[in-house]
Structure formats: C-alpha cells, structure tokens
Amino acid sequence: MKIAIIGAGNMGGAIARGLARGKKISSSHIFVSNRGNAKLEALKAEFPELNMTTNNKEATWMADVVLLAVKPWLVEGVLKELDLDAERQILVSVVAGIPFTQYVEWLGKEMTIFRVIPNTAISQLESMTLIASYRASAEQECWMLDIFNEMGLAMLIPESQMAATTALTSCGIAYVLKYIQAAMQAGIELGVYPKDAQRMVAQSVKGAASLILNNDTHPSVEIDKVTTPGGITIRGINELDHEGFSSAIIKAMKVSCVK
Numbered sequence: 001m002k003i004a005i006i007g008a009g010n011m012g013g014a015i016a017r018g019l020a021r022g023k024k025i026s027s028s029h030i031f032v033s034n035r036g037n038a039k040l041e042a043l044k045a046e047f048p049e050l051n052m053t054t055n056n057k058e059a060t061w062m063a064d065v066v067l068l069a070v071k072p073w074l075v076e077g078v079l080k081e082l083d084l085d086a087e088r089q090i091l092v093s094v095v096a097g098i099p100f101t102q103y104v105e106w107l108g109k110e111m112t113i114f115r116v117i118p119n120t121a122i123s124q125l126e127s128m129t130l131i132a133s134y135r136a137s138a139e140q141e142c143w144m145l146d147i148f149n150e151m152g153l154a155m156l157i158p159e160s161q162m163a164a165t166t167a168l169t170s171c172g173i174a175y176v177l178k179y180i181q182a183a184m185q186a187g188i189e190l191g192v193y194p195k196d197a198q199r200m201v202a203q204s205v206k207g208a209a210s211l212i213l214n215n216d217t218h219p220s221v222e223i224d225k226v227t228t229p230g231g232i233t234i235r236g237i238n239e240l241d242h243e244g245f246s247s248a249i250i251k252a253m254k255v256s257c258v259k
C-alpha cells in the first residue's frame, strides 16, 4: 500500500511522522508533497527514507491512498489538479467541514472517500481520530482504523456525527489544555513553581484519562473515589458547579459544533 500526503503542515506533517514511526506502511511507500520546500526539508532531516516532492501529481502517481491535508479553501483546486483514479485510488481527507457530497461534486465522479479528523496529539501518537467513510468496504474501513489506531485511538462514526464529535475531540483538546492552564495559575498563586505545576497538572490529567480508558468506568465512579464526605475535594467540586463549570463546558462544546 502506497500513500501520498498532500500538505506537510501541522496535520499532514504529524501524520507523515506518525506513519513513518509506525509499522503499517513502509516509509519508502510514503510520498509527501507540499507547496514550499522548507517543511519537506525538515521532514526529510528526521525521516530520510520518506519521499518528498513539491509536485502533487508526482506524489500521487503511484499512490493507492491520497491523503489531503491542505486548508479547506484549497481542496477544490488540488482535487482538480490531481484528477484521481476512482477505480484504483482512495481519497482520505483530514480537512474539517467539507461533506462527502461536496467532494463528489468537485471530483465529478464517485469514489471511495474517508473523512478523518485527528487532533493535535497525533504528533505524540495520542490522537483521538474520527473516521467517516463513503463507498468503502469493511476491509478498507478496518485498514483505516488500523492505520490511525497506531497513532492513538480511532473510531468509525457516521458522517452525521462529524460536527458534534469534532467539537468533543478536535476542539475539546484545547478545552482540556485550558483546564491545565487554569490549574497552573492556581498552583502558582498558591506558591508552586510554574514548571512544577505544569508537570503535576498534566500528569493528573493524563492519569484521569487513563482511569477512564483503562477501567472503562463512568467519571462519576472515579470522582466518588476521591470525594470523602466533609473532605477537601467535594468542597472544590461543589465550588466548580456553583461557578458553572459543567455548564461552561457544555456551552463551549455546543458552540464549537458547527453543522
């Protein structure tokens, strides 16, 4: 399986790095194309065995899978330039907000398409990746899940849930980071050094996520374990609710869900 990645920016670059570190696709079968040379040179310095070009058509010539990672307003032009082979190739797009119907219109033909939304933790191989498929076989869906499960956790979802789940994961990672930032501010006011506070809070967030993912428990079960009656944690939890913490998160997710 040969893959061409069009656009080596934040997302395309992170996916290229993730694939190069993984075992599913040989690095010599990964072709990366970008408008300018600078990002390609940086990638080449890290992974010399990847194939680089500034010519999109050249990158996709041999590819079975073509992964688009350019900004949304560039997609139509890039698709026209590529003129993909619907019989032989699969289109994978990480571009947010463009429905399958729009791709089909721009392509001028039906073909297998995947919409994939990773989040920025893909650079750490810890992405939550959403995958929706169009005219794909069960085997192709499994292959996509395998590829992105190597870079974190991937889930297959219906396209109708893309906007809501993007709010939870792609935007949601920023809300978690906002929590980390706020908790650090508290720590610093309480006399903890910023770097120490950063490590302490980040590890606590990672630990909380591990409890949920590894135990498959509801958050309230894990919260119950640390809220001793009359204790300090329940005082803080109640203060969060008095200040509208849950409501703020719900509202943030809802405004980030743009259909």
Ligand SMILES: NC(=O)c1ccc[n+]([C@@H]2O[C@H](COP(=O)([O-])OP(=O)(O)OC[C@H]3O[C@@H](n4cnc5c(N)ncnc54)[C@H](OP(=O)(O)O)[C@@H]3O)[C@@H](O)[C@H]2O)c1
Residues within 6 Å of the ligand: 006, 007, 008, 009, 010, 011, 012, 033, 034, 035, 036, 037, 039, 056, 069, 070, 071, 072, 074, 078, 094, 095, 096, 097, 117, 118, 119, 120, 170
């Ligand atoms: N960042 C996220 O958290 C995130 C999450 C999910 C999905 N996405 C989606 O991922 C896509 C890319 O976002 P990004 O943050 O990675 O953007 P980015 O960092 O700006 O990367 C886009 C890359 O595309 C290259 N490019 C521009 N025109 C091109 C062309 N005609 N042919 C080949 N390469 C071209 C740019 O090259 P130059 O710099 O040389 O111009 C740049 O390296 C977006 O559509 C976005 O919706 C992003």
